[in-house]
Amino acid sequence: MDGIGAIPIFIAVIKYKGFSAAAEHLGLTKSAVSKRISQLEAQLGAKLLHRTTRKLSLTEAGEQYYVHALKALTAAQDAQDCVTQLQGEPQGKLRIHAPMSFGHLHVSPLIPEFISRYPKISVDLVLDDKAVDLVAQGVDVAIRSGHLPDSNLVARKLAPGNSMVCASPEYIAKHGQPSHPSQLTEHNCLLFSYSDNANQWHFSQDKEHCQIEVNGNYQANNSEALRQALLKGFGVARLPTFIAGKDIKAGKLVNLFPSYTMPHKDIYALYIARQYLPKKVRVFLDFAIEYFGSDTPYWDTESDR
Amino acid sequence: MDGIGAIPIFIAVIKYKGFSAAAEHLGLTKSAVSKRISQLEAQLGAKLLHRTTRKLSLTEAGEQYYVHALKALTAAQDAQDCVTQLQGEPQGKLRIHAPMSFGHLHVSPLIPEFISRYPKISVDLVLDDKAVDLVAQGVDVAIRSGHLPDSNLVARKLAPGNSMVCASPEYIAKHGQPSHPSQLTEHNCLLFSYSDNANQWHFSQDKEHCQIEVNGNYQANNSEALRQALLKGFGVARLPTFIAGKDIKAGKLVNLFPSYTMPHKDIYALYIARQYLPKKVRVFLDFAIEYFGSDTPYWDTESDR
DNA sequence: TATCTCTGTTAACTTAAACTCAACAGTGAG
DNA sequence: CTCACTGTTGAGTTTAAGTTAACAGAGATA
Numbered sequence: 001m002d003g004i005g006a007i008p009i010f011i012a013v014i015k016y017k018g019f020s021a022a023a024e025h026l027g028l029t030k031s032a033v034s035k036r037i038s039q040l041e042a043q044l045g046a047k048l049l050h051r052t053t054r055k056l057s058l059t060e061a062g063e064q065y066y067v068h069a070l071k072a073l074t075a076a077q078d079a080q081d082c083v084t085q086l087q088g089e090p091q092g093k094l095r096i097h098a099p100m101s102f103g104h105l106h107v108s109p110l111i112p113e114f115i116s117r118y119p120k121i122s123v124d125l126v127l128d129d130k131a132v133d134l135v136a137q138g139v140d141v142a143i144r145s146g147h148l149p150d151s152n153l154v155a156r157k158l159a160p161g162n163s164m165v166c167a168s169p170e171y172i173a174k175h176g177q178p179s180h181p182s183q184l185t186e187h188n189c190l191l192f193s194y195s196d197n198a199n200q201w202h203f204s205q206d207k208e209h210c211q212i213e214v215n216g217n218y219q220a221n222n223s224e225a226l227r228q229a230l231l232k233g234f235g236v237a238r239l240p241t242f243i244a245g246k247d248i249k250a251g252k253l254v255n256l257f258p259s260y261t262m263p264h265k266d267i268y269a270l271y272i273a274r275q276y277l278p279k280k281v282r283v284f285l286d287f288a289i290e291y292f293g294s295d296t297p298y299w300d301t302e303s304d305r
Numbered sequence: 306m307d308g309i310g311a312i313p314i315f316i317a318v319i320k321y322k323g324f325s326a327a328a329e330h331l332g333l334t335k336s337a338v339s340k341r342i343s344q345l346e347a348q349l350g351a352k353l354l355h356r357t358t359r360k361l362s363l364t365e366a367g368e369q370y371y372v373h374a375l376k377a378l379t380a381a382q383d384a385q386d387c388v389t390q391l392q393g394e395p396q397g398k399l400r401i402h403a404p405m406s407f408g409h410l411h412v413s414p415l416i417p418e419f420i421s422r423y424p425k426i427s428v429d430l431v432l433d434d435k436a437v438d439l440v441a442q443g444v445d446v447a448i449r450s451g452h453l454p455d456s457n458l459v460a461r462k463l464a465p466g467n468s469m470v471c472a473s474p475e476y477i478a479k480h481g482q483p484s485h486p487s488q489l490t491e492h493n494c495l496l497f498s499y500s501d502n503a504n505q506w507h508f509s510q511d512k513e514h515c516q517i518e519v520n521g522n523y524q525a526n527n528s529e530a531l532r533q534a535l536l537k538g539f540g541v542a543r544l545p546t547f548i549a550g551k552d553i554k555a556g557k558l559v560n561l562f563p564s565y566t567m568p569h570k571d572i573y574a575l576y577i578a579r580q581y582l583p584k585k586v587r588v589f590l591d592f593a594i595e596y597f598g599s600d601t602p603y604w605d606t607e608s609d610r
Numbered sequence: 611t612a613t614c615t616c617t618g619t620t621a622a623c624t625t626a627a628a629c630t631c632a633a634c635a636g637t638g639a640g
Numbered sequence: 641c642t643c644a645c646t647g648t649t650g651a652g653t654t655t656a657a658g659t660t661a662a663c664a665g666a667g668a669t670a
Contacts, residue, residue: 004381005310019647032629034647039627044388045396054637054646061388068384072377076309079373083349083366091350120350324618337658339618344656359617359667617666622659629654637646 006040007069007076009033010048014066015135018056025138081276090279091120097134098143101223101243102267103127106299107143110291114284121280129194129221134272140281145240146196146265155268156285159292162241162264162300165201166253170233181212181257188235189214193221201238203260227253238262245299267292311345312374312381314338315353319371320440323361330443386583395584396425402439403448406528406548407572408432411604412448415596419589426585434499434526439577445586450545451501451570460573461590464597467546467569467605470506471558475538486517486562493540494519498526506543508565532558543567550604572597 012022013033023030041048048062058066084091098107104127111123126132132142134153145161165184167175178184181203191198191214198219201212216235220226226237227244230253239253247253269285271277292298317327318338328335346353353367363371389396403412409432416428431437437447439458450466470489472480483489486508496503496519503524506517521540525531531542532549535558544558552558574590576582597603 003385004313004378007381007384008309020645028628029630030647031631031649034649035628038648044385045394046388048388051647052637054639056647064387065384068380068387072380072384073309075373075377075380076312079312079370079377080308080349082369082373083351083353089350325616333657334659335618336620336660339620340657343619356618357666359665361618612670614669615667617664619662619664621662624660625656625658627654627656627658629652629656631650631652633649635646635648638644640641640643 003040003043004072006036007073009036010040010065010069011073013037013049013056014058019051078274078276081274081278085276085279085282089120090118090283092278092280093122093124094280094284095124095126095138095140096143096284097126097128097132097137097139097141099129099145100127102143102145102240104224106242106292107288110288113291114287117287118280118283121283134270140271140278141284142270143267144270145267152273153270154273155270157266158269158285158288159242159267159297160264160295160300161266163238163262164241164244164248164255165236165238165257165262166230166244166248166255167236168230168233168253169251171230171236172254172256174233178256181210181260184212184214184236187214187216188218189216190226190229190235190237191216191219192223192226192238193219202263203257204262205260240265242267242297242299308345308348309377311341312378314341315345315370315374316378318342318354318361319363320443324356383579386579390582390584390587394425395423395588397583397585398427398429399585399589400429400431400443400445401448401589402431402433402437402442402444402446404434404450405432407448407450407545409529411547411597412593415593418596419592422592423585423588426588439575445576445583446589447575448572449575450572457578458575459578460575462571463574463590463593464547464572464602465569465600465605466571468543468567469546469549469553469560470541470543470562470567471535471549471553471560472541473535473538473558474556476535476541477559477561479538483561486515486565489517489519489541492519492521493523494521495531495534495540495542496521496524497528497531497543498524507568508562509567510565545570547572547602547604 009022009026009028012026013019016022016025019033019037020030023033026033037049044061044065046061047059048065050057050059096107103125108125108127111125115121115123126139132139134140134142143158165181175187178187181201184201189199189201199214201214203210203212218226218229218235220229223239223243227239227247229235230237230239231247236256241248244253244255248255269288271281271285293301314327314331314333317331318324321327321330324338324342325335328338331338342354349366349370351366351370352364353370355362355364401412408430413430413432416430420426420428431444437444439445439447448463470486480492483492486506489506494504494506504519506519508515508517523531523534523540528544528548532544532552534540535542535544536552541561546553549558549560553560574593576586576590598606
């Protein structure tokens, strides 16, 4: 049937709210998208979209068409996914979204090895600290710590997300080694501004649990920036072990309270719940878990990587 | 997405059980179908169909793909249908299946007038007395008398299907006018072999109901052949009024028992039950009912047509 | 077992659809 | 009022789809 080929284009126009954005995502020009939509409307004998150069909305016919067209596209996608999952080699473009620091330090290094193992997969890695709408942005996997899954997202744990309070040896030499977390009130505590309750630090040891309200004169929304400040002997900070682990091992930073644990925000992969998980997504998740080391990630262990 | 355009082709191959038959129905060559299927399999990285030159079967992947692909195609068809029904002008190819006699006498004459009224519709009229599988044969409307609808077919009555026992004036002059149906046992009764219980004729008048077992030396599976025998003074036969009506009016045949009625097999249109009835089907049904004259069809009335 | 018929495949070529480019009209935002 | 970016469309290019023709293969039939 004639119009079926235009369905992905029509859905993309709605999804990305415009011909230009849809064209970009589809890898076409806006004129191609425009022609295909016009052709579809001619075939159907009905206008699907009201559009000016700045506004776009569905007509009544367009709304009806959209409902069924989306079902058709989803079914077609499921058809493809179930086959590629069942028998075919993982292939296609995998769009991965990860926070800046974790992505830079631990996701981007694994990509070349992943692609080497699955040569038919191509990867589009997006590093961004902002929360992402997987559906709207066409993201296959979003990596997050402290997951807050959407009703239609699945969260799969990639690694634990331990954190510790640390400082450089230089800082300790100058300001003293605190013997108890309560002494942090006397120190310049750098804060990660994206954290919930960034200035409330919780510590646990055996049956002891304490919460310290800390403060300092520097906060940033980037953990690596904080790390660099620490390396220069500037204050103490609570850093995830995936950032500080290497420096700890190298002796450049020191965990101030090694016998205490802090609440951890585990690292998760989020993906859209669907009947058949595309194989490329599944193999990526399996690969990442193996690569990171599951419950004992390489950044938490003695051996370097 | 790449493979969606091949879905109708893939579904057609399964539906028509072969590349050649599918090609014919799709208006393509068998090599085009072959190429498109091969290309789809290459995209998916999986074989969908086992095929030799004489046999065709789905692989496991093919079965999985088929289930979803059929959903996609149905949804795409619904998308198109609901729009063309909502707003568009009726268009497209309408495949009508009718029995030989009724089709020849009453359906084929209405087609030119129907197409004149709906110029964007094209018609493929198939006259065949065999029962048809609407799904397998890609038939939009099948006209039948004495409907036996399938669980997923809808029956819509087009006209009543009266019948009468008749003979030519020449036959009556030679063999006498029977005064009661029971006297038919003394006559040469021609039978329509496709009829259930072809030799059991039921008559009703007021409160009288009688059933006569008749016989004769000629039976045929074509009512028009029987009509021609009657016109030549050869026997009596039970004919539908849609065949005999015109001859009765012209005085060429005589209804032997005009005060009796016989069980009638109404004339129905059968079509596949679906959420959105294609507009071309709906307008055809409306047109046919109007054309035939609803409960008082033109072949049953005095006025000629 | 040999022959025939009809299937599906595929190379070479043709055709049609899809697409790009470029220029333009139109519309909100500032 | 100007600007930036939208969607449209004619002209031309590119690519995919399709056809033709030849062929190998597999059931059916004699």
